[in-house]
Amino acid sequence: MRTYLLSHLLEARALQCGRRAALAMGGETTSYGDLKELSARLAATLAARGLGHRDRIGVYLPKGLAAYVSIFAALELGAAYVPLDPSAPPTRIRETAGDCALKALITTAELAGGLAADVAGLESLAVLVIAGTGAASDRGSWPAGLEILTWEEALEPRSTPAANSAIENDLAYVLYTSGSTGRPKGVMISHRGALAFVDWAVDTLGLTADDRVAGVAALHFDLSILDLFATVAAGATLWPLPPGILLTPRSATAWIAENAISVWYSTPSTLILLLEQGEMGCRDYPDLRLILFAGEVFPTKHLRRLRRLVPRAELYNLYGPTETNVCVWKRVEELPAGDHQTLAIGRACANTEVAALDAEGREAAAGEEGELWVRGPTVMRGYWDDREKGGAVLRRRPDVTPGDDLWFRTGDFVHRDASGDYHFHGRRDHMVKIRGYRVELGEVESALYAHPNVRELAVVTVPTNDHGVQLRAYVVPGDPARHSPLQIKAYLGERLPPYMIPAEIVCTEALPKTSTGKVDRRALAADARGPEQRPG
Numbered sequence: 001m002r003t004y005l006l007s008h009l010l011e012a013r014a015l016q017c018g019r020r021a022a023l024a025m026g027g028e029t030t031s032y033g034d035l036k037e038l039s040a041r042l043a044a045t046l047a048a049r050g051l052g053h054r055d056r057i058g059v060y061l062p063k064g065l066a067a068y069v070s071i072f073a074a075l076e077l078g079a080a081y082v083p084l085d086p087s088a089p090p091t092r093i094r095e096t097a098g099d100c101a102l103k104a105l106i107t108t109a110e111l112a113g114g115l116a117a118d119v120a121g122l123e124s125l126a127v128l129v130i131a132g133t134g135a136a137s138d139r140g141s142w143p144a145g146l147e148i149l150t151w152e153e154a155l156e157p158r159s160t161p162a163a164n165s166a167i168e169n170d171l172a173y174v175l176y177t178s179g180s181t182g183r184p185k186g187v188m189i190s191h192r193g194a195l196a197f198v199d200w201a202v203d204t205l206g207l208t209a210d211d212r213v214a215g216v217a218a219l220h221f222d223l224s225i226l227d228l229f230a231t232v233a234a235g236a237t238l239w240p241l242p243p244g245i246l247l248t249p250r251s252a253t254a255w256i257a258e259n260a261i262s263v264w265y266s267t268p269s270t271l272i273l274l275l276e277q278g279e280m281g282c283r284d285y286p287d288l289r290l291i292l293f294a295g296e297v298f299p300t301k302h303l304r305r306l307r308r309l310v311p312r313a314e315l316y317n318l319y320g321p322t323e324t325n326v327c328v329w330k331r332v333e334e335l336p337a338g339d340h341q342t343l344a345i346g347r348a349c350a351n352t353e354v355a356a357l358d359a360e361g362r363e364a365a366a367g368e369e370g371e372l373w374v375r376g377p378t379v380m381r382g383y384w385d386d387r388e389k390g391g392a393v394l395r396r397r398p399d400v401t402p403g404d405d406l407w408f409r410t411g412d413f414v415h416r417d418a419s420g421d422y423h424f425h426g427r428r429d430h431m432v433k434i435r436g437y438r439v440e441l442g443e444v445e446s447a448l449y450a451h452p453n454v455r456e457l458a459v460v461t462v463p464t465n466d467h468g469v470q471l472r473a474y475v476v477p478g479d480p481a482r483h484s485p486l487q488i489k490a491y492l493g494e495r496l497p498p499y500m501i502p503a504e505i506v507c508t509e510a511l512p513k514t515s516t517g518k519v520d521r522r523a524l525a526a527d528a529r530g531p532e533q534r535p536g
Contacts, residue, residue: 003195004167004191004195005075005164005195006172007164009229009232009233010035010036010072011036013032013235017032017235018036020237022035022237022238023035023065023237023240024212024238024239024259025065025242030065032232035072036072038065038155041154041156042154043072043161044158044160044162045155045156045158046079046104046127047160049126049127051103051127052078053077053165053170054166054170054171055080056081056100056174057073057082057102057104057106058104058106059084059106060105060108060111061131061219063218063243064240066106066131066132067083070106070129071083071228073162077164078165078166079103080171080172080174080188081172081174082100082174082186083173083218083219083224084096084220085515090117091118094118095183097121097122098120098123099121099176099186100186102124103125103126104126104127104128104129105122105125106128106129106131107129107131108130108132118141126145126147128147128148130149130150168195169191170190170191171188172189172190172194174187174188174384175220175222177322186386187383188380188383189380193325193377194229194325194378197225197326197349197378198230200378201226201326202230203350204350207233208236210236211231211236211262212262213236213237213239213261213263214261214263215227215240216241216265217265217266220516221517222325223516225325226292226326236263242255249273250278250279253274253282256285257283261285261288262287262290263289264290265292265293265294266293266517267293267294267518268295268299268302269519270517271298271302271306272302275305276478280310285310285312285313288310288313289313290313291306291310291313291314293316293318294317294318294320295517295518296519297342297343297424297442297445297446298317298342300336300338300341300343300449301339301449303332303335303343304335314331315331316329317330317332317343317345319346321410323380323393324376327349327352328345328348328354328422329346329349330345330421331346338450342424344421344423346421348376349378351377352376352377352378353374356369356372356414356416357370357371357398357399358370361397361399366415366418367415369414369415370413370415371409371411371414371428372413373407373408374408374410375406379407380408382394393409394406395407411427412424412426413425426440426441426442426443427442432461434468434470441461444473444492444496447492447495447496448473452478453477453479454475454477454488456519457475457511458474458511458521458524459473459502460472460528461525461528462504462528470502470504471501471503471504472504473488473502473505475488475505475506477507480507485504485506485507489502489505
């Protein structure tokens with residue numbers, strides 16, 4: 001069968017290898033055939049209640065069988081799934097649900113209880129499904145007309161299967177990311193866009209049915225698209241990371257080895273956590289053949305150590321914002337000579353075109369800095385219900401013939417070297433001026449990361465009384481007794497001009513992280529402003 005919808009991936013696997021394990025977690029496995037059967041039952045239940053093509057279905061669940069069944073059920077309906085962060089406060093969930101007018105929400109009794117106290121924003125819901133254990137009959141203050149189902153009721157066999165009239169350009173999912181205004185942005189990705197990425201990933205990375213893929217990323221994070229759909233496309237087995245295991249990194253490294261994980265995909269921050277606290281060097285990983293990382297710059301000194309500890313694994317640097325998924329990639333073969341240098345992000349993926357454009361909208365020459373623009377099938381359709389924001393970043397290139405495809409402006413500055421590889425400089429919103437000098441926060445961070453006693457860090461800006469800004473660095477030292485903030489400043493003084501040295505260096509035990517594993521720069525910026533300047 002021709003695959004033009006994400007739901008076709010599971011359908012094909014169930015037909016070709018229905019007994020093969022699709023999921024393995026908690027000591028149990030779920031076959032492709034069973035995953036397809038459960039998803040079809042849930043889809044039929046929702047269809048019987050009027051849900052279908054172009055509706056949005058919220059998946060407000062931790063990673064697990066119920067979440068994966070719900071995702072494929074939504075896709076089988078021709079609906080789009082909207083993954084919601086289980087760790088987010090109820091106010092944010094209600095805001096997201098209201099923004100995209102969810103027709104159904106699938107969650108747990110505990111999470112549903114947090115929403116029931118205030119249902120503002122949930123008026124569009126027609127069906128609430130309570131997965132797992134817990135009573136679903138207590139209506140509380142839910143909107144009138146809302147039907148509440150237990151997981152068992154939702155999975156009852158039905159004689160009429162769900163109909164799917166979706167086409168490849170229809171929405172497959174909406175991923176909400178933080179917005180510069182504080183309002184989350186719903187990134188809309190079509191089936192065509194998602195499958196273009198999945199096809200590229202399977203072909204380029206050589207994923208096979210023998211792979212055991214670690215499901216590290218949260219479902220509302222775009223890294224999860226590879227975990228789930230590329231795994232299904234290859235007929236491999238997904239091993240979702242056990243809940244809370246990263247709180248004890250040594251348990252995580254043991255889990256990788258004991259379960260013969262062959263593919264790992266995460267942010268550099270997660271890998272650094274395993275390197276620093278997981279005692280990776282105490283184990284062997286004969287089955288780990290691919291280590292993929294994305295979402296942040298991977299400091300070279302940590303990358304060098306990872307290669308030394310897991311020498312058999314191929315390392316891949318995958319770059320791309322949520323709006324494009326991966327658009328540029330590089331297999332790591334040679335590392336930069338110095339720890340202050342960063343790895344190239346590489347070249348465009350197949351069926352993708354990228355270009356670095358200068359301030360005048362012309363393509364920058366090799367070695368010149370420009371903003372990265374991307375076009376191709378993986379580029380988002382826009383932001384949900386926000387044409388203005390979408391129109392600001394989905395643009396026609398000013399230096400090509402009118403009528404050309406829309407390009408996505410990433411807001412990231414790069415340059416192309418003589419070999420054709422792109423190098424990341426930093427984001428447009430990480431560019432500041434200090435006393436009239438242009439300063440890229442990433443450059444300051446690179447210099448700090450080269451310090452032998454710096455394990456993790458982030459640099460943020462702090463407003464000054466004269467309406468300017470200064471820099472503050474938050475540093476997690478390897479050994480707090482070895483270097484003081486003054487000593488670290490002296491180290492930077494040998495590598496950076498005075499205006500680039502942070503006015504203050506704060507040593508801390510850990511940096512706050514977002515639910516997707518990245519450093520929470522917004523929380524650090526709020527801390528830097530102080531209580532009197534923090535937003536209420």
